[in-house]
Amino acid sequence: MNEGTSQYYFTASMDSGKTLCSLLKAIQFQETAVFCALAEGLKLTVEEGKCVQASAYVPSDNFTEYHVRDDVDVMFKISIAVLAECLNIFGSGEESSLKMYYRGEGSPLLLVLQPQSMHNVMTDCEISTQTADSVLELRDEDAAEVAKLVLKAPAFLGLLADLERSCDVIEINLSPDHPNVSIITYGMQDRSCIDMPKSSDMVQSFSCESPVTLRYQLHHIRLIMKALGISTKVVLRCSSNGLLLLQLKLEKEDQRQMFSEFYIVPLLDD
Amino acid sequence: MKCHVPGANVKVLGRTVHALARFGDELYLESLPDCILLRTLNAAESAYAMVKFNKNFFSYFNYNYYSTEDNEGLKCKISMKSALNTFKSPTHMDKQVENLEIKLDADACKLIFQLKCRHGIVKTHFVTILDCKAMQAVYTKDTVPNRITSPQRILSDALNNFQSSDDQLTLEATPLSLILRNYIDCSIDLTKIIRTQITLKPAEFDSYVIGTETIITFSLKEFRALLAFAEALNLPLQLHFETTGRPAVFIVHNGITFEAHFVLATTKPDSTSQTTATQNTSVERKKRKDTTSTQGSVKKKPHLDMDVSKCLDEDSHLFNFVEIPDENFIESNNKQNGHVSKDNKNNSKVEAMDCDNIPASPTSKTIKSVFKRCFESTFDPRSIQGVILAENSDSD
Numbered sequence: 001m002n003e004g005t006s007q008y009y010f011t012a013s014m015d016s017g018k019t020l021c022s023l024l025k026a027i028q029f030q031e032t033a034v035f036c037a038l039a040e041g042l043k044l045t046v047e048e049g050k051c052v053q054a055s056a057y058v059p060s061d062n063f064t065e066y067h068v069r070d071d072v073d074v075m076f077k078i079s080i081a082v083l084a085e086c087l088n089i090f091g092s093g094e095e096s097s098l099k100m101y102y103r104g105e106g107s108p109l110l111l112v113l114q115p116q117s118m119h120n121v122m123t124d125c126e127i128s129t130q131t132a133d134s135v136l137e138l139r140d141e142d143a144a145e146v147a148k149l150v151l152k153a154p155a156f157l158g159l160l161a162d163l164e165r166s167c168d169v170i171e172i173n174l175s176p177d178h179p180n181v182s183i184i185t186y187g188m189q190d191r192s193c194i195d196m197p198k199s200s201d202m203v204q205s206f207s208c209e210s211p212v213t214l215r216y217q218l219h220h221i222r223l224i225m226k227a228l229g230i231s232t233k234v235v236l237r238c239s240s241n242g243l244l245l246l247q248l249k250l251e252k253e254d255q256r257q258m259f260s261e262f263y264i265v266p267l268l269d270d
Numbered sequence: 271m272k273c274h275v276p277g278a279n280v281k282v283l284g285r286t287v288h289a290l291a292r293f294g295d296e297l298y299l300e301s302l303p304d305c306i307l308l309r310t311l312n313a314a315e316s317a318y319a320m321v322k323f324n325k326n327f328f329s330y331f332n333y334n335y336y337s338t339e340d341n342e343g344l345k346c347k348i349s350m351k352s353a354l355n356t357f358k359s360p361t362h363m364d365k366q367v368e369n370l371e372i373k374l375d376a377d378a379c380k381l382i383f384q385l386k387c388r389h390g391i392v393k394t395h396f397v398t399i400l401d402c403k404a405m406q407a408v409y410t411k412d413t414v415p416n417r418i419t420s421p422q423r424i425l426s427d428a429l430n431n432f433q434s435s436d437d438q439l440t441l442e443a444t445p446l447s448l449i450l451r452n453y454i455d456c457s458i459d460l461t462k463i464i465r466t467q468i469t470l471k472p473a474e475f476d477s478y479v480i481g482t483e484t485i486i487t488f489s490l491k492e493f494r495a496l497l498a499f500a501e502a503l504n505l506p507l508q509l510h511f512e513t514t515g516r517p518a519v520f521i522v523h524n525g526i527t528f529e530a531h532f533v534l535a536t537t538k539p540d541s542t543s544q545t546t547a548t549q550n551t552s553v554e555r556k557k558r559k560d561t562t563s564t565q566g567s568v569k570k571k572p573h574l575d576m577d578v579s580k581c582l583d584e585d586s587h588l589f590n591f592v593e594i595p596d597e598n599f600i601e602s603n604n605k606q607n608g609h610v611s612k613d614n615k616n617n618s619k620v621e622a623m624d625c626d627n628i629p630a631s632p633t634s635k636t637i638k639s640v641f642k643r644c645f646e647s648t649f650d651p652r653s654i655q656g657v658i659l660a661e662n663s664d665s666d
Contacts, residue, residue, distance in 0.1 A: 155389055158366070162393070164355045179392070189398040190352045200390040 010037040010074045010102040013065040017098035017113065020058060021087035023250060023258050026227035027054040028080050034132045035109070037074040037102070041066075045135050046080060050265070052220050053136055054227075057259040062252075074102065076129040078109060086125040090115045105131075138263040143239040147174045147208035149181065150235050153248060155202035157228040159183070159194060163218065167192075169267065170218040174238065175211035185218065204233070214242055215267040224248070227260045242266030271301040271344050272335035273328045275370040277363075280385070282528065283370070284360030285502045286321050287353045292495030293319045293532075297353045299381065300404050301344045301374060303333045309405055310350065316535035317492040318407040327527035329369070336375050344374050347401035348381055356383045356395045360502075409533050411510045411519040415481025416443055418509040422500040424475070425450075425507065428468045429494060436466070438537075440487045441518075443511075445480045447471055453487045453537075476506055484513045488534040496520050496532040514538070 014020065024044065027033070033044045041059040048054075060066040068074055090096050094115045101110040111125040163170070167185040174181055179195035181203070198206035224246055228234060231248040238244055246262040275283055286308060290297060294310030294317075301307075306328075309320045325331045357363065366387050373382040383395040428450055432439070438453035451467040454460075472478035500507045500522045511518035515538045523529035 159391070162358050187352075187355070189349070190355070191396040192355070193394040193396070195392040195394070197390050202389045202391075 007103070008067070008101050009069050009072055009104050011065065011067045011100065012037075012042070012063045013097070013099040014063050015097050016095045016116075017087040018092075018095060019250070019252050019258060020062075020098070021084055022230050023056045023058070023227075023260060024080055024084040024087070026230055026260055027056050028084060028226075029054070029223050031079060031081060032077050032130070033080040033083075034135055035076055035078045035129070036132075036135075037068045039068055039070060044080065047136060048220075048223070050136060051217070052223055052265070053138055053263040054223065055261045057261065059257065059259075062256050062258060072104075075132045076102075076105075076109075077132045078127055078129050082127055083109075086111050086113070086123075086127065089113055089123050089125070102129075136263075138243060138265070139245075140239065140241055140243070143241040143243065145237055146210070146212050146240050147238045148205070148235065149174070149203065149207075149237075150205040150233065152202045152204065153228045153231040153234045156234055157225060159196075160221065160225055160228070164190075164192060167218050170216050170221050172214045172216070172238075172244075173211065174208045174214075176208050177211075180206055180208065212238060214238060214244065215269075216244065216264055217267060220264050224262050227262070231260070271306075271372070271374040272330070272332050273306065273372050274330035275327070275372070276329045277368050279327055279527070280357075280367045280370045281360055281364040282327075282503060283323070284357035284363045285499060286528075286530065287350075287357045288360055289495050289499035289530075290319050290321065291350045291354050293317050293492055295350050296347055296400070297350050298345070298347050298403075298405050299374070300346075301333055306372075311405060311407070312492070317489060318409075318533040319492075319496075319531065320406070320533075321528060321530040323528045324526070335373070336377075344376055345402055345404040346374060346381055346399045347403060347405075348397050348399060352395070352397040356385075356397070407517075407533060409517045409519055409531075410512075411521065411531065414510045414512045414519075415479075416484060416509075416511050417477070417479045418443075418448065419476040419478075420474075420507050420509065421476060422497065422505060422507055424470065426497045426501055428470065429490075429497065431468060432466050432490070433464055437490055438487055439490045439493060440485060441511075442485045443480050444483045445472070448475075448478075452490075482513065484511070486511055486514045486518055486536040488518055488536045492532065492534055493520075496522070496530075499530070511536070 024033075027044070027046050030046045030048055033046045036043045036045065039060070041057060041062070043055055043057055045053060045055045087098065090113065094117065096113045096115045099112040101112075103110075106129070108126045108128045111127065112122060113125070114122040163183075163185050164187050167187050169186055171184040171186075172181070173184070178197055180198040181196040183194040183196075185192050196203065227248050230250055232251045233249045235247040235249075236244065237247070243266065244262075244264040246264070248260045248262075250258045250260065252258065287297070290308060290310045294312045296310060298309040299306065300309070304325045306323045307320060308323075309318070311318050367385050368388065369386040371382075371384040371386070373384070379399050380396040381399055383397065385393040385395075387393060429439075432452055436452040440451050440453045442449040442451070448470045449467060450470070452465065454463060454465065497507065503522065503524070505522050505524055508521040508523075509518065510521065514536050516536060517533045518536055520532040520534070521530065522532075
């Protein structure tokens with residue numbers, strides 16, 4: 001760590017901000033996100049009405065340079081829309097290298113972007129930050145995992161896109177017996193049911209000991225669709241308390257990975 | 271009833287449902303021993319569509335799967351929204367869906383669509399049946415004097431030139447040309463509209479028979495929908511029509527597996543011929559569709575006649591005429607407005623010469639008299655000098 005950057009709470013640089021930008025857009029269903037720089041990598045968290053929590057993870061190996069001061073918590077609130085906009089400041093066709101600086105509590109996040117195709121052009125962005133609220137701790141360590149599913153993301157996106165928009169409730173039935181996965185939606189007057197056996201090509205792994213029925217708001221499930229669109233693989237984990245955790249893997253050309261994660265709270269029985 | 275639709279045909283079925291959805295909000299399904307009929311009627315009862323899928327459209331077809339005692343066909347009415355939900359994206363359907371099973375039980379209250387998709391996924395839609403009635407319109411398509419068979423591209427290319435705000439189309443058919451123009455409502459300000467007219471020569475069409483010269487006006491929305499359907503399936507479109515006030519029938523079929531009839535009401539003729547037209551219509555209502563050797567007009571079962579006549583007596587307004595103001599009214603209206611009063615004399619002169627006096631869009635005459643002069647060899651200002659009822663208010 002050299003003298004110049006050690007005064008900053010957090011500095012990072014990256015060759016291309018494009019993937020980061022699309023990852024941010026995938027969880028951009030709320031105005032602000034909690035930006036948290038950990039030693040392992042960057043994490044941005046967005047919450048909707050204490051029911052859905054979405055996070056974007058960028059492991060530190062995605063950055064060419066990555067420093068976080070280990071004696072302080074680097075955590076602040078930032079407008080995710082503005083951040084995504086700034087990363088895309090040269091347009092979507094342009095790859096631009098990115099540098100991020102955060103001096104300390106209360107100071108803005110500084111971005112320096114430099115397009116790869118042009119020399120001597122750079123943009124300096126200053127995004128003001130706010131003190132972070134506490135982030136919901138949805139994971140309950142006592143609740144055991146009752147089912148785990150690994151699916152191909154594009155195929156799963158296709159299924160979700162075909163669901164009727166007017167439905168409010170989605171019911172997911174998981175069972176060790178055929179059909180292993182069945183997704184039921186209740187519309188105004190009709191009922192639709194999608195059955196997917198574990199032998200299906202889109203199911204890469206399936207584990208479930210005993211049958212479970214889980215109900216969620218379809219609107220909440222639909223929030224993951226943007227992230228599914230840029231991901232290759234999705235892991236669904238169901239806890240015994242009904243909490244659904246979806247982990248999506250985004251693979252880049254350079255074999256490095258970025259992740260997004262969604263916690264979705266179940267609907268309670270009437 | 272139980273039937274299986276192979277993957278490639280699911281796309282056709284999906285396209286059909288999407289085309290029918292542009293017509294009406296409810297879908298009627300009827301299963302007969304050798305075919306399945308899908309029908310719809312729009313809310314104004316001015317457009318009707320019927321698509322018949324023959325037995326060979328299906329890979330498995332069992333009309334009497336649940337072995338009911340009565341041999342009548344099963345009928346049901348479902349909401350068009352539910353049907354659309356089953357066939358969400360017809361363009362990709364053939365790649366995703368391997369097989370579709372449709373089940374209709376006489377006692378059940380659900381129509382079941384089961385799609386077997388790629389990756390071993392099975393999608394089942396339980397669609398609520400709203401009613402158990404059948405609905406059918408009666409129209410003539412085989413004895414009409416005017417028949418045109420058009421490649422699907424020509425008419426849709428022609429329609430691309432029209433404004434999206436145009437809602438009615440006037441078709442002027444003569445043995446030498448087919449003229450398409452947008453219908454202009456007399457209440458619309460002429461300075462704010464674009465008039466479009468396209469002339470197509472008989473050589474453009476696969477076949478062109480005009481027995482009686484006529485001008486018909488019908489709704490463009492449904493016409494666009496049926497053209498899109500013909501284009502999606504890459505099949506020619508047959509136009510069968512008589513005169514204005516009588517329904518125009520558009521047919522798309524591939525000769526083997528399915529046949530689609532789209533029937534659009536045309537606007538009423540001017541007041542003098544209205545009485546005869548009404549009489550004709552009542553005659554037509556009794557007349558059955560010809561049962562010729564073509565597979566398209568398969569013999570209707572006798573019980574249907576009852577249904578049909580009942581249906582027509584009760585609530586069919588399918589070919590009721592749309593009220594438009596008659597010629598004289600417009601004329602006097604125009605005089606009052608001083609709209610065309612300046613060249614009133616010329617106007618009437620043109621009117622006398624003008625054989626294509628369109629009752630449907632009366633105000634267009636003003637435009638025509640303007641355009642007509644452009645094509646005359648010499649412009650003679652005296653020809654438009656009439657009694658000036660209203661002086662120019664300003665020099666410019």
